[in-house]
Amino acid sequence: MQLLGHQQLVMGGAQRPPVVRRCARLCVQCTVAGVETEKIDGRTIRRSLNQTGRYTRQPSNNTESQQLMDTHGVGYSSSGLVAQMRENGNVWQQGEVTVKLAKAYGYCWGVERAVRMAYEARNSFPDRNMFITNEIIHNPEVNERLRELDINIVEETENKGKDYSNIQKGDVVIFPAFGATAQEMKYFRDKGVQMVDTTCPWVAKVWNSVDTYTKKNSTSVIHGKYSHEETVATASFASDYIIVKDLKEAQYLCDYIMFGGSKEEFMAKFKNAVSAGFDPETMLVKVGLANQTTMLKGETEQIGKMLEQTMMRKYGPDKLQEHFIVMDTICDATQERQDALYDITADPKAIDLMIVVGGFNSSNTSHLQEIAEHKGIPSYWVDSAARIDVAGNKVLHKLAYGELKETSGWLPAGPLTIGVTSGASTPDTRRWRR
Structure with a gap:
């Protein structure tokens, strides 16, 4: 989480344009180089992965990986501003500004687990080529950190779909928190790669x-x-x-x-x-x-x-x-974040505006923004601190249904109460500045 200027509280990280994903038809027709497209028995495929000796689906809770996540700011906050707010009843005050953090916000258990497993995979296989079949989660900073660890994210292109031709036997392939298709699982099982399955249990x-x-x-x-x-x-x-x-x-x-x-x-x-x-x-x-x-x-x-x-x-x-x-x-985690937003906005007059933080391609974040909009509360969905121009009092934000909009004079003079929440793919970034 980041504190910007002297009033703005934002979770998020480095700015990276959202990835546009298209699929002419769903999974059985998806364009994926080398992956067969016929219908298959998904449950049988999933069960067969354990028999390969090349399949991991549980985190090891490696200490070195946890320390690196802390350094990169892609885990839970234990000492930063977010942690301080939790200890103070999810409230932060400075001058005429009060910030209220939703009771449930940010990283869910399944997302943190997925990121942890990706870091652990790099720690366990430091010299191997490593790929993820999609963004691990919908958060630009987290995905950028993984790229810095030399983990290649295979992104779908508009005309060619995904290209797995560079992945060879012995490489490491990570299935993201969203999961992989049954066809992809079969393809990589037969390819002879090391598979790390971070699919959320939900x-x-x-x-x-x-x-x-x-x-x-x-x-x-x-x-x-x-x-x-x-x-x-x-x-x-x-x-x-x-x-x-x-x-x-x-x-x-x-x-x-x-x-x-x-x-x-x-x-x-x-x-x-x-x-x-x-x-x-x-x-x-x-x-x-x-x-x-x-x-x-x-x-x-x-x-x-x-x-x-x-x-x-x-x-x-x-x-x-x-x-x-x-x-x-x-999913309980998704519902908890939605319920917490309903709770913090129960009295619209008690909140002057909402800041919703999360990747612009994050579905669960879009629904948080949708709830705030339906309440009639001025709400600004941003994916990083870079979206806010403190000096110009402007913000580039997204609406629930996809429009990217710049709003000037978005932050009124105090006294002011700001509500803050974030999507389930948003870590507690601990950097902050005044």
């Missing part, structure tokens, strides 16, 4: 759910963003799936299940968000709900109720369990 829990739906011949309805790395990975473990991003798309899906409609219109609407060979006339008879772990809990729950009511109306209460399955796949 994400893996969602994979288990869609696998269960597949075994019950049910289509997975995934609440998420079809191009997000986590959803791409989750979909690869499903047989048949459709992805809905919000309540509007969920309502369209429910109406089609209940009343039918134009198949051509349906397929055009969800052309990037369904499994290969998807047929809405035959594949929506039995469905199970899953979600991208960073989506709004309330929205996922509402989509579940919509699907449940639709199936109950269509097939009757006594047949509901034959047509609809739901398993708890909502």
